[in-house]
Amino acid sequence: MKFAIALFSPPSAPSSRRALRFAEAALHGGHEIVRLFFYADGVHSASGNIVSPQDETDVARQWREFVTSNGLDGVVCIAAALRRGVLDEQEARRYERQAANLPAPWVLSGLGQLHEAAQLADRLICFGGD
């Protein structure tokens, strides 16, 4: 089955971790993930600036490694990201901000990517709230 996965929660929320475990299980079960789309507070789950204590789970890093190692299409909504201070190099330059905190493999793009993913997938699975 083809899944599109949307995340609306920051990495501190259990639902960010739950979404990651779901995504891992989907691939493990032989399914396809057509795209991950991070929206609303979910953009924080893609931040490269999160520092977790050593004995705590670093969900944002796990997301990054998961997307990279599986060659997935990881899209972060640009409008949601800008208003929450999640910027890639290009946006940090454009808006003259001191730091970029959205590393590869994440890509900033618009809501059209969410709709396209929902059309390409058999199922759209959303994770939000706690």
Next chain:
Amino acid sequence: MSHSLLIISRQAPWAGPGAREALDIALAGGAFDLPVGMLFLDDGVLQLALGQAPQAVQQKDLTANLQALPMFGVESLYACAHSLALRGLHETALEVERLDGDGLRALIDRYDQVITL
């Protein structure tokens, strides 16, 4: 055939960007000519209140953007009758179909995909 998408908007207009972000999904879907519907539920029905004064809390008025929905081809607009009644809302700033519990269940069942914000 395109998958239909129901966006359930549950946030008050002053409660952060949630209301705006739910609306943006609907407007984008309309711009791509997709079959999109929108349901206002719980505090989300407060977006429909008449006579809002968002400037008083340094917020932008969302009402004009909501009224753009039909222009973007998003004409399937619903509100939970119970949520409206609980908050004392009788008239609404946008024409919506009011649904009771059974109506809500049937609505959600009718759509292929659902996003709740």
